[in-house]
Amino acid sequence: MKRIYLYCLMIACFSFYSCNENDSQDNYNESTIFYKGMDLSFLEELEQSGLQFKDENNNVISNNYAYLSSKGVNLVRIRLWLNNPNGLYDLDHVKRQALRAQENGMEFLLDFHYSSTWADPGSQRIPSNWSNYSHQELTVAIENYSKNVLQELNDQGTLPKFVQIGNETDNGFLWPIGKIYDSGNENWNNYIDLTKAAINGVKRVSPTSKIIIHKADIATSEYFFQQLIDRNVEFDVIGLSYYPWWQTTNLDDIEQKLEELAQSFNQEILLVETAYPFTLNWNDNKNNIVGLQNQLIPEYGATPSGQRNYLLRIHNTIKNLPKNKGIGFCYWAPDWVAVAPGVSTSTQGSSWENLALFNFENRVTPAIEIYAIE
Numbered sequence: 001m002k003r004i005y006l007y008c009l010m011i012a013c014f015s016f017y018s019c020n021e022n023d024s025q026d027n028y029n030e031s032t033i034f035y036k037g038m039d040l041s042f043l044e045e046l047e048q049s050g051l052q053f054k055d056e057n058n059n060v061i062s063n064n065y066a067y068l069s070s071k072g073v074n075l076v077r078i079r080l081w082l083n084n085p086n087g088l089y090d091l092d093h094v095k096r097q098a099l100r101a102q103e104n105g106m107e108f109l110l111d112f113h114y115s116s117t118w119a120d121p122g123s124q125r126i127p128s129n130w131s132n133y134s135h136q137e138l139t140v141a142i143e144n145y146s147k148n149v150l151q152e153l154n155d156q157g158t159l160p161k162f163v164q165i166g167n168e169t170d171n172g173f174l175w176p177i178g179k180i181y182d183s184g185n186e187n188w189n190n191y192i193d194l195t196k197a198a199i200n201g202v203k204r205v206s207p208t209s210k211i212i213i214h215k216a217d218i219a220t221s222e223y224f225f226q227q228l229i230d231r232n233v234e235f236d237v238i239g240l241s242y243y244p245w246w247q248t249t250n251l252d253d254i255e256q257k258l259e260e261l262a263q264s265f266n267q268e269i270l271l272v273e274t275a276y277p278f279t280l281n282w283n284d285n286k287n288n289i290v291g292l293q294n295q296l297i298p299e300y301g302a303t304p305s306g307q308r309n310y311l312l313r314i315h316n317t318i319k320n321l322p323k324n325k326g327i328g329f330c331y332w333a334p335d336w337v338a339v340a341p342g343v344s345t346s347t348q349g350s351s352w353e354n355l356a357l358f359n360f361e362n363r364v365t366p367a368i369e370i371y372a373i374e
Contacts, residue, residue, distance in 0.1 A: 034319055035270065035328025036371045037075030037109065038068065038357075040097065041089060043335045051339060054363040064335075069104040072371030076101040077109040077272065077330045079167065080149065082127040084116045091149060098158035107161040109212070109272070109330070110153070112198070114142065114166055114173050121170040121216050124178070135177050135190055139197045142174070146201030150209070159206045164239060164272065165198045168216040170224065192231045199234065214239035214272055218247060218257050225265060237327070238265060241273035242314070245295035255317050262325035271318055271329040275355040276310040277302040278367070283360040284338040286349030302354070308367040315370050337362055 043064060053061045061067045065076075078097045081089040094110065101108045113119040116127045130141055153159055166173040172180040172191035180191050199211055213228060213235045215221050225238055238261060242254060262269060277290050280302045290302075300306040300313075311331070318326035334357035338350045350356075357365050 033074065033107075033327075034374070035075040035107065035330075036072055036315070036373075037077055037272075037328060037330035038073055038334050039077040039079070039111070039273065039330055039332045040065075040068075040335060041077070041079045041111075042333055044093065044097065046335055046337070046339065049339055051337070052362065053335070053358055054361065056364055056366075056368070058361075058363055063104075065100045065104040065106070068371075069106055071368050072373070073106060075107045075109055075161070075328060075330065077111055077164075079111040079113055081113050081116055082145065083129050085128075091152060094149075095153065095156060095158065098153060098160070099156065102158050108158060109162040109164065110149075110160040111164045111167055111214075111272075112146065112149075114198070119167040119169075119173060121168050124166075124169070124171065124173040124175045126174045126177070130174070133177075135193070138174060138177055139193050142194055143197040143201040146198045147204050148201075150202050150205035154205055160209050162212050162237065162270070163202050163206070163209045164212040164214050165195055165202075165235070166214060168214055168241060169195075170215050170217055170220075188227055188231065192228070192233060195228075195233055210236040210268075212237040212239040212270065212272065214241070216241040216246075216273075218242060218254055221257070221261060222264060225261075225267070229265070236267060238267045238269045239272040240269065241332075242271055243273070243275065244297050245290055249295070249297045251297055251299075251313065251317075258317065258326070259322055262321040262323055265325075267325075268327045269318065269321060269325050270327050271314065273332040274311075274314055274329060275332050275334075275352070276300065276307045276367075277354045278304045278307040278359060278365050279354045281354065281360075283353050284349050286338075286351050288354055289351050290355060304359070304366050307357075307365055308369060311367045311370045312373075315373060331357060334358070 053064055055061050055067060076097065078094050079089050080091065080094050084090065098108045115125050117125060130138060133141060172178040174194055178191045178194045180186060180188055202209060215224050218240050221240060280291050282288055296302055300310040314329055318329050333352050336350050336352040337356050337358050338353045357367055359365055
């Protein structure tokens with residue numbers, strides 16, 4: 001396919017004497033796959049609780065990975081925590097999910113949190129076993145840890161297609177050493193050192209894995225990624241989150257910003273987190289993150305069809321970015337449904353139940369149809 005493309009491009013340039021080498025490179029994207037992904041980090045734990053998901057015909061799904069693959073899911077994102085006191089989302093868990101993804105024909109995205117718990121723009125807690133490290137010691141530790149994780153994945157034959165260096169690192173990671181903004185000042189150097197060390201660790205084992213840097217807020221992303229480029233951070237993919245209730249409900253503004261990023265940077269763009277509600281109702285006693293009308297995009301109601309049409313808009317927005325820079329999207333926690341009281345699981349009580357891709361009867365919602373679109 002690549003040879004045919006290049007041959008046709010050479011003929012067109014010869015015929016019209018108007019082909020610019022840089023333009024042709026900018027508009028050519030090596031990725032031939034559009035990634036339609038899901039973050040399935042919760043799935044194993046939910047399955048172990050005895051929870052059963054149902055397909056569009058209300059039949060119990062016997063193999064969730066196989067079912068999702070059959071519907072068009074081709075990328076699985078799994079988070080990795082370090083030294084969590086309850087053993088959650090550890091390397092063994094990641095390795096099991098990587099094998100399941102491979103067995104069902106899906107690519108694998110490894111999401112390093114570099115924390116013992118949730119890492120996001122408001123919290124980047126350093127793992128307890130690294131808490132007393134100096135800047136230099138931490139730089140060595142993150143490189144060795146990243147290398148060792150990739151080596152274990154390599155040993156079982158499941159190297160990831162993508163490796164995400166930190167989760168929503170808008171304000172750096174591994175605080176306080178790797179914190180960018182503090183007391184009105186900017187300190188990029190420590191974050192950059194740690195990020196480069198982590199990338200080096202990955203590349204020592206898996207030079208072909210694509211490196212993602214993940215920022216949550218799209219509106220301020222151009223400045224953020226320019227800082228990385230100015231400091232010679234070598235990464236392949238701009239990873240972003242988009243949740244209307246935390247950013248903006250004006251999807252036109254988001255589309256414009258994504259188009260600007262595609263025009264301004266050489267990196268590909270992957271929306272690694274997004275979601276939308278199919279209802280504003282609830283199915284357990286835990287408060288939901290989304291429950292108000294003003295948290296919604298006006299064009300898309302909190303209905304099964306609204307959720308489906310939102311995801312279709314996201315699919316089309318990313319796929320149609322300039323210069324073929326948009327390579328896909330991941331739906332975050334499509335499986336995080338409410339679990340019956342008394343069931344032993346850390347996911348007890350879901351604040352995400354109305355944002356899942358399975359309804360309150362655990363039946364898949366119509367949004368799954370978007371995964372079949374090429």
